[in-house]
Amino acid sequence: MGKHTPLVQQLIDALRLLPSVGPKSAQRMAYQLLERNREGGMQLAQVLQQAMQKVGHCQQCRTFCEGQLCQICTHPVRGHSAVMCIVASAADLYAIEQTGLFAGRYFVLRGQLSPLDGIGPAELGLDQLAKQLAQGQVQEVILATNPTIEGDATAFYIAELCKKHQIQVSRLAQGMPVGGELEYVDGSTLSYAFSGRKPF
Amino acid sequence: MGKHTPLVQQLIDALRLLPSVGPKSAQRMAYQLLERNREGGMQLAQVLQQAMQKVGHCQQCRTFCEGQLCQICTHPVRGHSAVMCIVASAADLYAIEQTGLFAGRYFVLRGQLSPLDGIGPAELGLDQLAKQLAQGQVQEVILATNPTIEGDATAFYIAELCKKHQIQVSRLAQGMPVGGELEYVDGSTLSYAFSGRKPF
Ligand SMILES: [Zn+2]
Ligand SMILES: [Zn+2]
Numbered sequence: 001m002g003k004h005t006p007l008v009q010q011l012i013d014a015l016r017l018l019p020s021v022g023p024k025s026a027q028r029m030a031y032q033l034l035e036r037n038r039e040g041g042m043q044l045a046q047v048l049q050q051a052m053q054k055v056g057h058c059q060q061c062r063t064f065c066e067g068q069l070c071q072i073c074t075h076p077v078r079g080h081s082a083v084m085c086i087v088a089s090a091a092d093l094y095a096i097e098q099t100g101l102f103a104g105r106y107f108v109l110r111g112q113l114s115p116l117d118g119i120g121p122a123e124l125g126l127d128q129l130a131k132q133l134a135q136g137q138v139q140e141v142i143l144a145t146n147p148t149i150e151g152d153a154t155a156f157y158i159a160e161l162c163k164k165h166q167i168q169v170s171r172l173a174q175g176m177p178v179g180g181e182l183e184y185v186d187g188s189t190l191s192y193a194f195s196g197r198k199p200f
Numbered sequence: 201m202g203k204h205t206p207l208v209q210q211l212i213d214a215l216r217l218l219p220s221v222g223p224k225s226a227q228r229m230a231y232q233l234l235e236r237n238r239e240g241g242m243q244l245a246q247v248l249q250q251a252m253q254k255v256g257h258c259q260q261c262r263t264f265c266e267g268q269l270c271q272i273c274t275h276p277v278r279g280h281s282a283v284m285c286i287v288a289s290a291a292d293l294y295a296i297e298q299t300g301l302f303a304g305r306y307f308v309l310r311g312q313l314s315p316l317d318g319i320g321p322a323e324l325g326l327d328q329l330a331k332q333l334a335q336g337q338v339q340e341v342i343l344a345t346n347p348t349i350e351g352d353a354t355a356f357y358i359a360e361l362c363k364k365h366q367i368q369v370s371r372l373a374q375g376m377p378v379g380g381e382l383e384y385v386d387g388s389t390l391s392y393a394f395s396g397r398k399p400f
Contacts, residue, residue, distance in 0.1 A: 004294070005266050007251045014247040015218075017240040018229045028383075029218045031291045033248075034255055034264060035310060040217040041252040047214040048245035051207045051230070052238045064234060066205050091231045094204070110235060183228075 008034070060132075062108040062125055063090045072106060081105045082139040086129070086158060088112050088146055091183040096144065099187050101194050104142075107132070112150035113157060121157070129158070133165045142197060143171040146181050159200040169200040208234070260332075262308040262325055263290045272306060281305045282339040286329070286358060288312050288346055291383040296344065299391050304342075307332070312350035313357060321357070329358070333365045342397060343371040346381050359400040369400040 004012060008030055015026040033041035057063065058070035060079070073079045083104035087093050093106050109124040121127070132138065141162050145151035155171050162169040173196030177185070185193075204212065208230055215226040233241040257263065258270035260279070273279045283304035287293050293306050309324040321327070332338065341362050345351035355371050362369040373396030377385070385393070 003271070003297075005255065005264055005270075007247075007255050007266055008264055010247050011251040014240075014244040017233075017237060017244055018215075019232050020225065020228075025220065027291070027294075028220075030251070031264075031289070032219050033217075034251065035289065037217060038252045040214075041248050044214040044217055045245045045248035045252065047207075047210050048233075048241050048248070051211040051234065052241040052245065055205065055207050055234055064205055064208055064231075066207055070205075071203070089231070089235060091227070094227075097203075 061106045062110055063093050063106060078103060078105055080137060082137060083142065084138045085142040085144055087144045087182070088151065089183065092144060095183055095185070095190060099191050099194065101191055109154065112145055112154040114150045124154070126157070130161055133161060133167060138167055140168045143169065143200065144182060148179060155200070170197040171200050172197050261306045262310055263293050263306060278303060278305055280337060282337065283342065284338045284340070285342040285344055287344045287382070288351065289383065292344060295383055295385070295390060299387050299394065301391055301394050309354065312345055312354040314350045324354070330361055333361060333367060338367060340368045343369065343400065344382060348379060355400070370397040371400050372397050
């Protein structure tokens with residue numbers, strides 16, 4: 001008898017798709033929504049559906065965007081900046097924007113090179129990046145990939161691309177904890193790593 | 201510029217409706233779903249919507265149920281048991297079922313008396329409970345409300361009701377941590393409290 005009803009069990013299973021949600025907290029979430037906040041549950045369902053369907057990616061920098069170009073790419077100055085910061089994910093872009101330190105443009109890889117997982121240059125939009133670098137507007141690239149094996153490989157690959165186009169390239173100082181992920185680095189460490197970036 | 205797009209921000213806000221989800225983890229959930237698992241996000245949206253709309257309550261014991269009566273109430277033996285365990289929530293019923301110790305019927309209050317929050321006897325279905333007790337089938341009531349002020353008040357109220365109908369009434373031994381909530385008590389403590397229950 002110690003079983004959830006089928007729909008409650010399905011809800012618990014679906015909530016476990018969220019990062020860091022184990023069986024016990026998924027159950028607590030399901031029961032709390034059902035018992036105390038069905039309206040909230042319905043609202044979450046609706047917003048989830050809309051976001052999954054309507055949030056796309058900026059055609060220039062590949063960050064999350066609901067139209068064709070994001071706020072930064074349509075900005076009259078930033079969108080044509082000579083300095084481009086290349087990050088692994090939209091979350092990393094957000095973390096850097098929070099520091100307020102950088103006023104150039106971005107390119108969001110949405111991943112890092114990882115041949116074993118089938119993530120190669122095409123998946124990271126590196127053809128698109130190469131085209132942008134070939135246009136001659138970008139004079140400096142700041143590589144902000146993670147200080148991990150995949151991040152190193154990705155940075156190396158892009159650095160070669162930059163050198164081919166005579167673009168100055170640097171990488172964030174490894175003041176970041178080695179093996180860590182940029183998204184979780186605190187703002188001051190990130191600021192330090194930003195200003196202490198080294199030529200590649 | 202350090203802003204999420206409107207839909208992403210809405211999604212982060214909606215995820216914070218879940219218990220114990222702060223701004224940082226809501227952002228992580230939103231970004232991860234958008235970047236890596238849109239299908240999972242759509243599935244969660246659909247299941248959420250269905251569960252919020254279709255999960256109702258058992259007409260006899262008030263636990264979560266998708267039909268009129270739950271599995272326990274429709275069970276040929278348990279549904280007519282002479283022993284009734286009264287719990288504050290469906291989560292508490294689930295926790296007791298997990299111990300496998302109890303083979304009677306339940307009544308789920310879906311709350312505890314708390315006049316300041318507007319929760320009185322009507323909200324807890326105590327009229328419905330009184331009718332069931334008046335039918336004469338129930339000979340023993342086990343009160344499993346939380347060891348808190350509200351749980352004490354609720355237990356006291358129901359104990360009076362039981363005495364009126366000459367029904368034997370006991371309450372779970374306070375082997376449970378005082379001030380704690382039944383749902384979070386580990387199985388062995390709960391088993392101990394169950395077998396050590398005292399006449400009320
Ligand atoms: Zn953009
Ligand atoms: Zn029932």
